[in-house]
Amino acid sequence: MEIDSLILMGFIRALIERQFMQFALITGILVGLLAPVIGSFVVIKRLSLIADTLSHFSLAGLSIGLFLLNILRLPIGDPLYVGMTFAVIGALLIEALRSYYKNYKEISMPIVISLGTALSALFISLAGGFNTEIYNYLFGSILTVGRNFVFIMAVTTFVILLLIAIFYKRIVIISFDERYARLLGIRVGVFQFFSTIILGLVVSLSIETVGVLLVGSLMIIPVAAAMKIGNSFKTTLLIAILFSEVSVILGLWLSYSFGFPSGATIVLFNILILLMVIIIKKIFSSPHAEEKVAMEAEVRTE
Amino acid sequence: MRVEVRNLSFSYDYRPVLRNVSLNLENGDFLVVVGNNGSGKSTLVKCILGINRVPEKKIFLDGMEINEFRRRLRIGYVPQKLDDFNYEFPITVNEIMHVSRYSRMRDEDKLALFDRMGILELQNENINTLSGGQLQRVFIARAMVNNPDLLILDEPTAGIDAESEAKFYRIVNDLNDEGVTVILISHNLKPGRSNFNRIMRLTDGRARTIAASEYFERGVD
Numbered sequence A: 001m002e003i004d005s006l007i008l009m010g011f012i013r014a015l016i017e018r019q020f021m022q023f024a025l026i027t028g029i030l031v032g033l034l035a036p037v038i039g040s041f042v043v044i045k046r047l048s049l050i051a052d053t054l055s056h057f058s059l060a061g062l063s064i065g066l067f068l069l070n071i072l073r074l075p076i077g078d079p080l081y082v083g084m085t086f087a088v089i090g091a092l093l094i095e096a097l098r099s100y101y102k103n104y105k106e107i108s109m110p111i112v113i114s115l116g117t118a119l120s121a122l123f124i125s126l127a128g129g130f131n132t133e134i135y136n137y138l139f140g141s142i143l144t145v146g147r148n149f150v151f152i153m154a155v156t157t158f159v160i161l162l163l164i165a166i167f168y169k170r171i172v173i174i175s176f177d178e179r180y181a182r183l184l185g186i187r188v189g190v191f192q193f194f195s196t197i198i199l200g201l202v203v204s205l206s207i208e209t210v211g212v213l214l215v216g217s218l219m220i221i222p223v224a225a226a227m228k229i230g231n232s233f234k235t236t237l238l239i240a241i242l243f244s245e246v247s248v249i250l251g252l253w254l255s256y257s258f259g260f261p262s263g264a265t266i267v268l269f270n271i272l273i274l275l276m277v278i279i280i281k282k283i284f285s286s287p288h289a290e291e292k293v294a295m296e297a298e299v300r301t302e
Numbered sequence B: 001m002r003v004e005v006r007n008l009s010f011s012y013d014y015r016p017v018l019r020n021v022s023l024n025l026e027n028g029d030f031l032v033v034v035g036n037n038g039s040g041k042s043t044l045v046k047c048i049l050g051i052n053r054v055p056e057k058k059i060f061l062d063g064m065e066i067n068e069f070r071r072r073l074r075i076g077y078v079p080q081k082l083d084d085f086n087y088e089f090p091i092t093v094n095e096i097m098h099v100s101r102y103s104r105m106r107d108e109d110k111l112a113l114f115d116r117m118g119i120l121e122l123q124n125e126n127i128n129t130l131s132g133g134q135l136q137r138v139f140i141a142r143a144m145v146n147n148p149d150l151l152i153l154d155e156p157t158a159g160i161d162a163e164s165e166a167k168f169y170r171i172v173n174d175l176n177d178e179g180v181t182v183i184l185i186s187h188n189l190k191p192g193r194s195n196f197n198r199i200m201r202l203t204d205g206r207a208r209t210i211a212a213s214e215y216f217e218r219g220v221d
């Protein structure tokens, strides 16, 4: 008990005194907000794998960025920008492949993942092999984000949330029922193009927090938990944000206090919440409902 | 809305589905389209809806060539299968209506619409918890939410219980009485149910307008 409160006090003191902790917290809260919001639309459209695909493609950009910077000594600034560009290119590539394989749309994902992973492996080796930077890209490094990144993150979050608020009705109907949206005269293609770009940006910015390998979880898992308890679209969204923020803050705390990797800790909290939701749902779902399901299943097998 | 189809032929990948189909509907007409599975019923309405692209000067809505027709909100549509919708993610009836509504409709009118569709008390329900009949009524209400003057219903009563079906026909008849042009594709049309005034039978993509009596004498085929 005493140790716990000491650890908590240490965390709070660090938040007050240390600038890097403040940057980490702000970044975490912004990503914790943006990821499940974007993730919800991704889940509705049954594109859950897209985040992981894009993060792998973005890694290719990051490694090419490192190669240009460290080996060719080109003044490209931060490899992050190359990573962001690649995430967007990857997203457009997925869209193109999805319309090329109309009846096998999911084929686009493994193709783009493979290309991204292969390019990453190639350029990581060309850039001098595995090092801390690569490790941070893979697993995240929220405790080392700088002022510049926090600024980019804040602006991006603001702009994206503003766009969602303005086009809320159109975005929601396109996600739930694309064909009906077309019938209503909504220019679905235009919206799709911009949401693809936004998705790429959010994925590449989230890499900074939890890393390439865990970005997908940040976007999908809080939503997966929320959709089992929400009753309306809006409450589901709010619950997902709540779960995500709780995970970010608890994750940061543990990660700071015990030196755990931040991305892993945040994602594990997300999974813990998901498990709790599943278990609690199981306990509280009326036995009646289960009987009914069992009976229906029997009828079907007859 | 007036609907005119002039000698329309339509193929999917060179496979002809509609052959020389013509149709002329005035405001307030109620057309029932019948025909075997695969005879081209859904294809015809998809052409009228602009889902299937057709050559110029084949379809006219209120006298306007369909490729030029921009006032999409004036057409309400309930697709044959509601499979296009991404289910399972929570969304309430009210939320669906909200995001589907792009024309001005006063809140009282919206509530009146819900009431006549029998979904007033379902407003705040998650649609994933509704029964088939309730869901069907929600989608018909969605088709009505922009006050269309053409309503296209593709086998709307398939798989719903008799009571919901009767309720459904009452609603469609009322709407038609108010002047909405209706195109109803139906498999199991029963006498006295709907107040249609035209029947089109599609056989292998060829259309023939028949009298109701003839249709009922000869049964579904």
Ligand SMILES: Nc1ncnc2c1ncn2[C@@H]1O[C@H](COP(=O)(O)OP(=O)(O)O)[C@@H](O)[C@H]1O
Pocket (backbone or CB within 6 Å): B012, B013, B017, B035, B036, B037, B038, B039, B040, B041, B042, B043, B044
């Ligand atoms: N999108 C499509 N692509 C190719 N063929 C189609 C498509 N939609 C329907 N068809 C074919 O066109 C024919 C007519 O289909 P449809 O209009 O759905 O018939 P109905 O509604 O009368 O049952 C069927 O043979 C069907 O297989």
Ligand SMILES: [Mg+2]
Pocket (backbone or CB within 6 Å): B041, B042, B043, B080, B154
């Ligand atoms: Mg059909």
